Amino acid sequence: MYMGVVIGRVTATRKDDKLIGTKLLITQPIGMGESESGMPIIAVDTVGAGVGEKVLYVTGSMASRAAADKDAPIDAAIVGIIDSLDWERQGG
Amino acid sequence: MYMGVVIGRVTATRKDDKLIGTKLLITQPIGMGESESGMPIIAVDTVGAGVGEKVLYVTGSMASRAAADKDAPIDAAIVGIIDSLDWERQGG
Amino acid sequence: MYMGVVIGRVTATRKDDKLIGTKLLITQPIGMGESESGMPIIAVDTVGAGVGEKVLYVTGSMASRAAADKDAPIDAAIVGIIDSLDWERQGG
Amino acid sequence: MYMGVVIGRVTATRKDDKLIGTKLLITQPIGMGESESGMPIIAVDTVGAGVGEKVLYVTGSMASRAAADKDAPIDAAIVGIIDSLDWERQGG
Amino acid sequence: MYMGVVIGRVTATRKDDKLIGTKLLITQPIGMGESESGMPIIAVDTVGAGVGEKVLYVTGSMASRAAADKDAPIDAAIVGIIDSLDWERQGG
Numbered sequence: 001m002y003m004g005v006v007i008g009r010v011t012a013t014r015k016d017d018k019l020i021g022t023k024l025l026i027t028q029p030i031g032m033g034e035s036e037s038g039m040p041i042i043a044v045d046t047v048g049a050g051v052g053e054k055v056l057y058v059t060g061s062m063a064s065r066a067a068a069d070k071d072a073p074i075d076a077a078i079v080g081i082i083d084s085l086d087w088e089r090q091g092g
Numbered sequence: 093m094y095m096g097v098v099i100g101r102v103t104a105t106r107k108d109d110k111l112i113g114t115k116l117l118i119t120q121p122i123g124m125g126e127s128e129s130g131m132p133i134i135a136v137d138t139v140g141a142g143v144g145e146k147v148l149y150v151t152g153s154m155a156s157r158a159a160a161d162k163d164a165p166i167d168a169a170i171v172g173i174i175d176s177l178d179w180e181r182q183g184g
Numbered sequence: 185m186y187m188g189v190v191i192g193r194v195t196a197t198r199k200d201d202k203l204i205g206t207k208l209l210i211t212q213p214i215g216m217g218e219s220e221s222g223m224p225i226i227a228v229d230t231v232g233a234g235v236g237e238k239v240l241y242v243t244g245s246m247a248s249r250a251a252a253d254k255d256a257p258i259d260a261a262i263v264g265i266i267d268s269l270d271w272e273r274q275g276g
Numbered sequence: 277m278y279m280g281v282v283i284g285r286v287t288a289t290r291k292d293d294k295l296i297g298t299k300l301l302i303t304q305p306i307g308m309g310e311s312e313s314g315m316p317i318i319a320v321d322t323v324g325a326g327v328g329e330k331v332l333y334v335t336g337s338m339a340s341r342a343a344a345d346k347d348a349p350i351d352a353a354i355v356g357i358i359d360s361l362d363w364e365r366q367g368g
Numbered sequence: 369m370y371m372g373v374v375i376g377r378v379t380a381t382r383k384d385d386k387l388i389g390t391k392l393l394i395t396q397p398i399g400m401g402e403s404e405s406g407m408p409i410i411a412v413d414t415v416g417a418g419v420g421e422k423v424l425y426v427t428g429s430m431a432s433r434a435a436a437d438k439d440a441p442i443d444a445a446i447v448g449i450i451d452s453l454d455w456e457r458q459g460g
Contacts, residue, residue, distance in 0.1 A: 008178050011178070075093060082288050104265055133185065167185060203447060226371060
């Protein structure tokens with residue numbers, strides 16, 4: 001899984017039927033010390049995440065396991081809202 | 093999933109039988125503020141996307157779920173046409 | 185899927201039984217304007233591609249769908265020979 | 277699989293039901309000579325790893341095979357604690 | 369698949385039961401002209417590869433197909449020992 005921060009939302013009227021009703025959140029990957037790195041992805045929210053929240057997301061085929069419709073074409077899903085990150089070193 | 097913009101189309105007469113009839117669109121990944129980054133990929137269109145449109149695409153084995161032929165060797169599919177991107181920060 | 189150009193061939197006598205008889209082509213990923221970027225991969229040819237040809241290849245578990253032996257440990261397969269790339273912008 | 281070092285832990289009260297009870301460890305990928313490179317990931321511990329330990333982790337759908345709940349949405353799991361790395365060259 | 373060179377070996381006493389008995393080889397990805405690039409990975413040997421040998425390895429879920437235990441959490445496996453690389457251009 002990966003750490004990310006929700007930075008926005010995507011609206012797409014014309015989409016795959018199995019994505020209808022899903023909440024598509026623009027999620028920025030974060031690393032050490034919550035630094036931002038890499039391209040934002042679009043993850044299906046499954047735990048009620050909101051913009052600005054730090055989240056845990058899963059990618060690849062495992063993501064569809066967290067979705068309401070297990071057959072949906074989903075390769076990224078938010079599966080947790082981070083309470084705390086206990087880093088064990090400087091810069092964490 | 094990822095955000096991209098359709099920038100062209102691939103024609104390949106000699107191809108896997110299960111790809112016959114698919115529309116193969118050259119798709120450039122986009123990030124924050126719709127900046128372009130990384131290599132263009134070839135995604136199978138499943139929602140009627142056209143050149144210049146901003147799209148949502150899925151990669152890996154999940155992509156074949158969006159295809160007409162669920163057994164096709166497809167690892168990238170366009171599954172939505174983006175209406176709007178509601179960024180919640182500068183540069184979005 | 186990805187665009188690539190075939191730049192060579194691998195010979196490996198000692199290999200997994202399910203790879204026996206496969207044609208293993210060294211394939212260089214190409215991007216905008218057919219610029220080369222990233223590491224070459226080894227893709228199983230399934231459409232009769234030759235050195236110097238521009239090809240379409242699929243990666244991950246979907247690649248084995250294009251192979252003769254659907255149970256083979258294959259994570260990259262050439263599934264099309266590109267006739268034309270219709271770019272809709274400069275530098276394409 | 278990949279080599280990593282455990283550098284912290286994530287707490288997430290609101291998460292997918294199938295992640296309840298899992299230990300989510302922040303894991304920094306390491307390379308040659310145990311140099312650190314790339315973004316830290318979040319891996320489910322399956323072998324009793326602790327902070328500071330060098331570990332072996334698996335990614336993608338294979339990770340869920342190591343988890344207690346084989347249906348959990350897990351794409352990274354720690355599957356070994358490294359005793360020794362026998363490099364066969366300088367800088368290893 | 370990818371080209372690599374075996375540069376060492378990992379020993380991990382505490383590991384997933386399904387990894388017991390596997391040979392875990394530190395494998396450095398190689399590219400054009402056998403240049404080294406990217407992080408070394410840990411691949412399960414399935415063809416008797418040794419340190420210093422150039423190998424062909426598969427990643428992702430397809431890797432477990434080459435393993436003795438098809439249910440093992442394996443995302444990288446050496447599936448061939450390279451005899452020759454026939455490059456069709458300079459620097460190959």
